[in-house]
Amino acid sequence: MYHAGVFIKGESLIYNLDPRVKLAFIFFLSIIILWAKSLAVFLIGITLFFVALANSIKLRTIGQAVKPLLFFIGLIFAAHALFSAGEAFVTIPYLRVSFSLSGVQEGFIVTWRFLCLIVAAVLLTMTSAPSQIIAAIKFFLRPLKFLRVPVDDIAVMIMLALRLMPVLLTEKEKIETAQKARGYDSRASGFIIKIKAFLFLTMSILLGVFRRADELALAMEARGYARQERTSMAEMKLTSSDYLMLAVAGIFIIIFIALYYCFS
Amino acid sequence: MIILNNVYYRYEPEGIDALRGVSLEINNGEHLALIGPNGCGKTTLIRHLNALLLPFDGTVDVEGLDTQKPRSQAKIRSLVGMVFQNPDNQIVGMTVEEDIAFGPENLRLPMEDIKKRVAESLERAGISELAGRNIENLSGGEKRLVAIAGVLAMQPRYIALDEPTAFLDPAATTRVLDIIDKLHREGVGIIHITHNMAEAALTQRVVVLNEGRIYLDGTPKQIFGKAEMLQKIGMHLPQVTQLLIKLKEMDLPVRTDIVDMDEALNQIRILAAKI
Numbered sequence: 001m002y003h004a005g006v007f008i009k010g011e012s013l014i015y016n017l018d019p020r021v022k023l024a025f026i027f028f029l030s031i032i033i034l035w036a037k038s039l040a041v042f043l044i045g046i047t048l049f050f051v052a053l054a055n056s057i058k059l060r061t062i063g064q065a066v067k068p069l070l071f072f073i074g075l076i077f078a079a080h081a082l083f084s085a086g087e088a089f090v091t092i093p094y095l096r097v098s099f100s101l102s103g104v105q106e107g108f109i110v111t112w113r114f115l116c117l118i119v120a121a122v123l124l125t126m127t128s129a130p131s132q133i134i135a136a137i138k139f140f141l142r143p144l145k146f147l148r149v150p151v152d153d154i155a156v157m158i159m160l161a162l163r164l165m166p167v168l169l170t171e172k173e174k175i176e177t178a179q180k181a182r183g184y185d186s187r188a189s190g191f192i193i194k195i196k197a198f199l200f201l202t203m204s205i206l207l208g209v210f211r212r213a214d215e216l217a218l219a220m221e222a223r224g225y226a227r228q229e230r231t232s233m234a235e236m237k238l239t240s241s242d243y244l245m246l247a248v249a250g251i252f253i254i255i256f257i258a259l260y261y262c263f264s
Numbered sequence: 265m266i267i268l269n270n271v272y273y274r275y276e277p278e279g280i281d282a283l284r285g286v287s288l289e290i291n292n293g294e295h296l297a298l299i300g301p302n303g304c305g306k307t308t309l310i311r312h313l314n315a316l317l318l319p320f321d322g323t324v325d326v327e328g329l330d331t332q333k334p335r336s337q338a339k340i341r342s343l344v345g346m347v348f349q350n351p352d353n354q355i356v357g358m359t360v361e362e363d364i365a366f367g368p369e370n371l372r373l374p375m376e377d378i379k380k381r382v383a384e385s386l387e388r389a390g391i392s393e394l395a396g397r398n399i400e401n402l403s404g405g406e407k408r409l410v411a412i413a414g415v416l417a418m419q420p421r422y423i424a425l426d427e428p429t430a431f432l433d434p435a436a437t438t439r440v441l442d443i444i445d446k447l448h449r450e451g452v453g454i455i456h457i458t459h460n461m462a463e464a465a466l467t468q469r470v471v472v473l474n475e476g477r478i479y480l481d482g483t484p485k486q487i488f489g490k491a492e493m494l495q496k497i498g499m500h501l502p503q504v505t506q507l508l509i510k511l512k513e514m515d516l517p518v519r520t521d522i523v524d525m526d527e528a529l530n531q532i533r534i535l536a537a538k539i
Contacts, residue, residue, distance in 0.1 A: 007359065007398070129358070129359060129362065130357075130358040130362065131358075131362045131365070159358070163355070163356055163399070166400045215353035215354075216354070216356070218316055219348050219353060219354040219356075220356060220366075221341070222314055222316055222341060222346040222348075223345075223346075223366055223367040224370035224418065229372065230370055231368075231372045231375065232375065233361070233368075233382065234375075
């Protein structure tokens with residue numbers, strides 16, 4: 001089964017960057033995407049799309065990543081379009097609602113910001129193996145070790161969450177198929193039957209999760225896992241392209257802040 | 265050598281004993297099949313071999329290390345690898361290489377050594393072509409081999425496998441069994457739980473467990489020669505043995521202590537020549 005955002009082995013400048021550099025860059029880029037003015041966000045978005053396409057990330061993949069969030073994005077767009085102050089340019093008489101031009105513009109910008117964040121996340125996860133991302137997170141969390149924060153355990157938890165998510169989705173599909181095989185039709189059933197079927201599904205998944213968690217804990221113990229420091233296979237070595245990327249990112253951030261204050 | 269001495273185990277203090285005085289010696293490099301009806305304690309027994317479960321009474325000794333001693337447990341877990349029945353409950357990595365690296369990472373090996381062990385394990389499990397693949401895109405048989413490779417990365421002296429061919433198609437079953445056989449020939453001790461008598465017949469030694477006790481212990485020929493005793497606890501014989509018993513019942517002069525297909529064919533050829 002193929003999932004959007006899942007790492008696919010490849011070769012390009014972004015693939016070869018150190019995961020720490022990628023993670024830090026994406027983190028700052030996300031702040032800028034949320035903070036920047038509309039023109040700047042538009043330009044960042046276009047650049048991100050080109051970078052994604054240049055790294056063999058297809059538009060279909062981006063579409064797959066956006067699909068589950070479409071309802072949420074639509075809701076945000078509608079909220080901005082409907083409730084922002086401004087002169088109404090379209091009115092729906094029966095519903096007594098009107099859209100203002102500035103509201104629609106704001107809705108587009110917010111939607112665009114979301115799309116940019118999604119593309120940035122897809123770019124990170126598709127060009128970095130999960131172990132690399134986890135190693136980078138572990139690196140940035142390392143100072144917290146002095147505060148006795150179990151950084152290694154957090155890293156393992158993230159790894160397990162990433163691993164088990166598709167397994168649980170598959171389990172959910174299996175239970176749904178079993179329900180259908182025994183005559184349950186969600187479209188033809190009444191509200192009470194739907195609630196019952198949903199509760200059954202939730203309970204079955206929860207029980208499955210606990211059973212799996214037990215077995216997985218044993219399997220991890222069998223492979224020598226203990227709450228202690230672990231080493232990692234992920235290679236983290238800054239190369240000339242990483243330094244170049246850091247320099248470009250630094251210049252980009254300085255220019256952005258300068259322009260932001262000049263124009264405001 | 266692994267020595268179990270009068271091992272008792274129960275899952276709950278007031279519950280019934282899952283193991284009742286099991287004493288067993290497993291030699292270095294031995295290929296042993298553990299068979300028995302459902303709920304007889306097979307899985308409980310192999311989980312004692314790498315200190316996942318500790319005996320309620322009695323001792324388990326792995327290469328001179330007592331599993332009860334917490335200091336020995338890390339070493340014991342690298343000596344005895346465990347392959348669980350469902351690979352989805354064992355695989356922790358998102359990609360094949362990440363999962364195989366999990367054990368060596370726990371051993372706190374340096375990055376170069378981890379990479380070396382991952383490459384070696386992929387090679388030994390015959391799945392080098394799967395390097396870099398996402399776990400989610402693998403078949404059941406491939407996942408089983410990844411689980412085996414993950415255990416091999418710990419460089420164990422013994423591997424305990426809990427029904428390694430369950431739910432696999434014939435091609436995947438053959439692939440998994442070939443790898444198990446190859447590991448045995450490399451000198452790794454194999455403890456193999458199975459419900460498939462033909463698989464058990466391929467090993468050097470068969471141990472039959474019933475109601476938490478050792479019921480029978482011997483070579484496949486010795487064990488499958490005791491058809492009545494096996495049938496008494498609901499166990500079947502390998503199909504070739506069953507066929508020869510049927511022929512014998514028809515008063516045909518054949519031996520019934522045969523578990524191997526080639527040997528059975530020979531018997532039938534001799535019989536055909538006589539007729």
